Amino acid sequence: MPKHEIDLPQGTLDLLILRTLSLGALHGWAISERIHQVSDKVLQVKQGSLYPALHRMERRGWIKAKWGASENNRRAKYYELTRTGQTHLEAGEGKWKRLTAAVGQILETA
Amino acid sequence: MLRDLSIRLRALFRRDAVESELDEELRYHFEHQVEKLTQSGLPPEEARRRALVDFGGTEQIKQGCREARGVNFVETLLADIRYGLRAMLRNPGFTSVAVLTAALGIGATTAMFSTLWAVALRPLPFYRPDRLVWIDAITDRGQRNSLSALDYFDYRDSATAFESLAARSIWEPGKVIENQGEPERVVTAKVSGNFFHTLGMQPLYGRSFLAAEEVAGGPHSVVVSYSYWHNKLGARQEAVGTNLDIDDSAYTIVGVMPSGYDYPTGASLWLPMQGGGDEESGRGNNNFQIIGRLADGVTLEQAQARMNSIAARIATQNPDAKGGWSVALSPLAEHFFGKVRPLMLMLMGAAAFLLLISCANLSSLMLARVISRQGEFALRLSLGASTWRLGRQLLVESLMLTTSGAGLGLLLAAIGIHAEKEFAPVDMPQLGSARIDGHALLATVAATALATIVACLAPAFRGSSPIQLTNLHQAGRVTESRRHQASRRFLVASQIALSLVLLVAMGLLLRSADRLQRADSGMQPDHLLTLNIQLPVSEASPQRTQQEYEDILERVRALPGVTSAAGADQLPFFGGPWNGVYRADRPPQNPSGAIPATRRFVTEDFFQTMGIPILAGQGFARNATAGSLPVTVISRSLARQLFPDGDAVGKSLGFAVPLEIVGVAGDVRDFGPAADFRPAFYIPLRQLPAPPPSMRLVIRSADSPDVLVPAVRSAIREIDQRAPLYEIGTMDQWIYDSTSRQRFTSLVISAFAGLALILAAVSLLGLMSYTVAQQMHEFGVRMALGAKPRDILRLLLGRGMALVMGGTAAGLAAAMALSRFLRSFLFQISPMDPVVFLSVSLLLILVSLLAIYIPARRAMRVDPVTALRYE
Numbered sequence: 001m002p003k004h005e006i007d008l009p010q011g012t013l014d015l016l017i018l019r020t021l022s023l024g025a026l027h028g029w030a031i032s033e034r035i036h037q038v039s040d041k042v043l044q045v046k047q048g049s050l051y052p053a054l055h056r057m058e059r060r061g062w063i064k065a066k067w068g069a070s071e072n073n074r075r076a077k078y079y080e081l082t083r084t085g086q087t088h089l090e091a092g093e094g095k096w097k098r099l100t101a102a103v104g105q106i107l108e109t110a
Numbered sequence: 111m112l113r114d115l116s117i118r119l120r121a122l123f124r125r126d127a128v129e130s131e132l133d134e135e136l137r138y139h140f141e142h143q144v145e146k147l148t149q150s151g152l153p154p155e156e157a158r159r160r161a162l163v164d165f166g167g168t169e170q171i172k173q174g175c176r177e178a179r180g181v182n183f184v185e186t187l188l189a190d191i192r193y194g195l196r197a198m199l200r201n202p203g204f205t206s207v208a209v210l211t212a213a214l215g216i217g218a219t220t221a222m223f224s225t226l227w228a229v230a231l232r233p234l235p236f237y238r239p240d241r242l243v244w245i246d247a248i249t250d251r252g253q254r255n256s257l258s259a260l261d262y263f264d265y266r267d268s269a270t271a272f273e274s275l276a277a278r279s280i281w282e283p284g285k286v287i288e289n290q291g292e293p294e295r296v297v298t299a300k301v302s303g304n305f306f307h308t309l310g311m312q313p314l315y316g317r318s319f320l321a322a323e324e325v326a327g328g329p330h331s332v333v334v335s336y337s338y339w340h341n342k343l344g345a346r347q348e349a350v351g352t353n354l355d356i357d358d359s360a361y362t363i364v365g366v367m368p369s370g371y372d373y374p375t376g377a378s379l380w381l382p383m384q385g386g387g388d389e390e391s392g393r394g395n396n397n398f399q400i401i402g403r404l405a406d407g408v409t410l411e412q413a414q415a416r417m418n419s420i421a422a423r424i425a426t427q428n429p430d431a432k433g434g435w436s437v438a439l440s441p442l443a444e445h446f447f448g449k450v451r452p453l454m455l456m457l458m459g460a461a462a463f464l465l466l467i468s469c470a471n472l473s474s475l476m477l478a479r480v481i482s483r484q485g486e487f488a489l490r491l492s493l494g495a496s497t498w499r500l501g502r503q504l505l506v507e508s509l510m511l512t513t514s515g516a517g518l519g520l521l522l523a524a525i526g527i528h529a530e531k532e533f534a535p536v537d538m539p540q541l542g543s544a545r546i547d548g549h550a551l552l553a554t555v556a557a558t559a560l561a562t563i564v565a566c567l568a569p570a571f572r573g574s575s576p577i578q579l580t581n582l583h584q585a586g587r588v589t590e591s592r593r594h595q596a597s598r599r600f601l602v603a604s605q606i607a608l609s610l611v612l613l614v615a616m617g618l619l620l621r622s623a624d625r626l627q628r629a630d631s632g633m634q635p636d637h638l639l640t641l642n643i644q645l646p647v648s649e650a651s652p653q654r655t656q657q658e659y660e661d662i663l664e665r666v667r668a669l670p671g672v673t674s675a676a677g678a679d680q681l682p683f684f685g686g687p688w689n690g691v692y693r694a695d696r697p698p699q700n701p702s703g704a705i706p707a708t709r710r711f712v713t714e715d716f717f718q719t720m721g722i723p724i725l726a727g728q729g730f731a732r733n734a735t736a737g738s739l740p741v742t743v744i745s746r747s748l749a750r751q752l753f754p755d756g757d758a759v760g761k762s763l764g765f766a767v768p769l770e771i772v773g774v775a776g777d778v779r780d781f782g783p784a785a786d787f788r789p790a791f792y793i794p795l796r797q798l799p800a801p802p803p804s805m806r807l808v809i810r811s812a813d814s815p816d817v818l819v820p821a822v823r824s825a826i827r828e829i830d831q832r833a834p835l836y837e838i839g840t841m842d843q844w845i846y847d848s849t850s851r852q853r854f855t856s857l858v859i860s861a862f863a864g865l866a867l868i869l870a871a872v873s874l875l876g877l878m879s880y881t882v883a884q885q886m887h888e889f890g891v892r893m894a895l896g897a898k899p900r901d902i903l904r905l906l907l908g909r910g911m912a913l914v915m916g917g918t919a920a921g922l923a924a925a926m927a928l929s930r931f932l933r934s935f936l937f938q939i940s941p942m943d944p945v946v947f948l949s950v951s952l953l954l955i956l957v958s959l960l961a962i963y964i965p966a967r968r969a970m971r972v973d974p975v976t977a978l979r980y981e
Binding site: 027028029033046047048049051052053055056058059060061064070072074075076077 | 141
């Protein structure tokens with residue numbers, strides 16, 4: 001399958017994960033699948049980036065983890081958004097929109 | 111944040127659980143991926159393989175997660191500690207030397223600091239002690255003196271600079287207390303009513319004095335000290351309100367002071383000044399000392415200025431007693447600690463020297479270790495470790511060594527403090543409260559930190575600086591660069607220099623103590639028993655008391671083993687009151703023309719018993735009585751001052767009445783071997799109208815004086831059952847006690863100097879052993895080329911002694927510069943005493959020679975073939 005490896009800056013990955021989780025609790029695999037699908041297969045998050053990011057955000061209190069039964073009836077670690085995470089998500093979305101708008105303006109006019 | 115902390119803690123303490131969870135999480139992801147690929151049509155093995163490639167390195171992901179968990183630092187630190195511990199255990203020799211070295215330096219520093227704190231730095235137990243002021247009178251001759259009660263009243267009424275002024279008696283009248291029939295003498299102090307209030311001492315029970323009790327004829331009240339209340343009154347609260355029989359009068363206990371407030375030291379009871387009595391009348395009876403609490407906002411200088419004007423007024427109004435007198439104010443703390451502080455600071459300095467030496471030792475040891483691990487460091491660097499990581503490893507190892515040393519050092523310090531108390535000088539009672547407390551631990555921590563920093567500094571500079579990979583080739587062969595060698599030599603040389611300074615101090619103090627011991631006291635103190643006896647003086651017939659004293663002396667003289675016995679109101683070594691005297695034929699115009707001389711009332715055989723020579727004249731005749739011509743014997747220095755050209759015998763001494771001089775006696779020291787000879791004059795006891803309140807007996811015994819004590823006691827009891835006897839001891843003992851401070855100082859400094867010498871010698875030994883091992887190969891070559899063992903020895907000696915001489919020279923220079931600070935502690939020895947400097951240097955050189963010779967022998971003994979093969 002074609003692989004478009006775009007390097008995401010660290011903050012952006014966090015944002016994507018938070019957004020994905022805002023729709024409901026998911027385990028790690030599902031998060032990466034969802035991002036892959038929703039981005040039209042453009043973004044493939046590597047496990048080497050995903051899991052450290054998940055653990056870091058858990059420590060910061062933006063997401064919290066729970067072990068539960070998965071769809072194939074095996075034990076999996078589910079992550080869900082916390083209120084702090086929600087706040088951070090909204091702030092991050094705002095910043096991202098402003099950033100992209102600004103960058104877009106410069107690229108168009110230059 | 112709480113979640114952050116709980117996650118970190120869990121990661122730290124439940125590492126296994128966290129790790130297996132991570133494992134499971136990642137494995138789940140992997141399996142899911144494999145499933146997905148299988149479902150999309152790939153065969154299982156292919157799916158697995160593809161998933162593996164996608165996944166990447168599991169370990170890296172795990173490490174990323176571990177770092178994200180935020181305990182990485184702690185985990186690697188724990189790893190460093192475990193590694194350091196293993197390294198320490200693998201080299202027990204090195205570890206024990208390093209720990210012991212650190213322990214010596216840190217322990218000495220801790221012990222000295224806690225002593226310093228207890229004796230010289232601790233804040234006084236009073237309320238806001240920095241506002242308390244000690245007031246001395248300055249005589250017209252510029253000497254410090256006490257003041258009279260009348261002076262005190264004048265100051266108290268006029269001084270505005272002080273919130274309150276209090277007075278306390280210096281002449282501590284010992285009172286006789288009837289305690290269940292057995293009379294005992296108790297040290298008391300007379301104080302003004304506001305004494306406790308001024309100092310800020312709150313009574314434990316009861317109260318301090320009321321204004322009504324400060325009046326002549328007022329009620330008899332007394333405040334007791336904690337120790338008296340605890341030991342003699344059963345520590346019962348009901349003691350307040352009961353009566354004490356003091357000097358045959360009933361006194362009511364109105365209050366008890368808390369412990370730690372025995373001021374003046376040793377006072378068991380406090381009585382109020384009541385305005386009457388001999389002590390408190392007369393401008394010339396300077397029996398009191400004044401303490402004041404400064405008013406808010408007033409500085410010491412301002413108070414001094416205002417007191418000066420009051421003093422001037424008193425001087426003008428009382429020209430005979432106080433003409434030309436003034437006052438001097440000083441902070442109370444200085445009065446308490448001022449005499450002791452210089453000594454303690456000097457001892458603290460010596461401990462600091464020892465600490466520096468042990469730090470240098472540690473540094474040298476660490477440097478040697480790092481050199482031998484160059485190969486290991488090079489390997490780790492090539493595997494990707496950062497120099498910071500290696501540096502941190504060194505820091506952790508040094509810290510482990512120094513903290514172990516600190517632990518052992520605390521133990522040594524506790525032992526040292528305990529030993530200190532055994533040899534404590536008698537005039538430093540505060541030493542008893544020295545112990546390992548918060549302040550001491552502060553010193554420990556500071557010393558440990560210093561030791562760690564110094565221990566890391568030299569190796570850190572060389573050890574983790576970019577080491578070329580070429581060092582890997584030499585991993586088997588340990589070589590030392592020029593710079594390393596120079597650093598170690600410098601360290602050893604500086605240790606030798608510092609040890610020399612301590613050794614010089616030790617030598618000077620020991621020599622001084624020896625001189626002190628042998629100083630001529632002016633009498634023959636051996637075989638002398640002294641004791642103080644206080645017969646109640648009955649007002650009706652003072653002659654009866656006089657007779658009683660004589661009877662006692664007669665009985666004592668008759669005892670077997672007694673060579674002679676005499677009495678005096680005060681003995682040499684215990685000080686004594688002084689008066690201004692002059693030539694009766696040339697009376698002075700003003701008080702400053704009179705010469706202050708110690709006055710003693712003695713029995714006729716006093717000089718013979720004490721062993722004081724009569725240099726001219728006959729001395730006192732046996733039959734002098736109150737009615738016959740008043741006579742005196744004067745000391746040689748007084749004779750020289752008053753009658754420089756002629757014979758003093760036959761002339762007259764001006765005193766209250768003119769006294770005919772019938773003899774000149776040798777000079778005696780007043781306050782201990784280190785004091786000067788003061789002029790003195792003696793008056794026969796018999797010529798006094800009434801006997802003194804207490805009398806000291808001196809008894810010369812044929813054998814040991816202590817044996818006589820029970821016999822003397824019963825002889826006295828035959829005359830008077832109730833008189834208390836106290837301060838019983840031999841003259842030798844008092845002299846010994848008076849030099850206890852010098853002995854203490856010498857002991858401590860000697861201990862430090864000895865330890866320093868050992869540390870320096872061990873360091874030198876270590877360096878030379880190392881050098882020998884390094885140069886074995888070279889020695890093999892030399893011997894193969896014809897050199898004899900003797901030549902090898904000479905070579906090593908040359909290299910070693912060059913180092914030692916350098917250190918010795920530096921040490922001598924430092925000692926010469928610093929020894930002048932010891933001047934105040936030395937007796938009849940110059941700080942530059944050449945004998946001391948020479949002998950101490952010789953000692954150091956001899957010890958160094960030994961330290962060089964021991965490893966050199968190994969070099970001499972080896973056979974050339976083995977040496978050549980030495981790697």
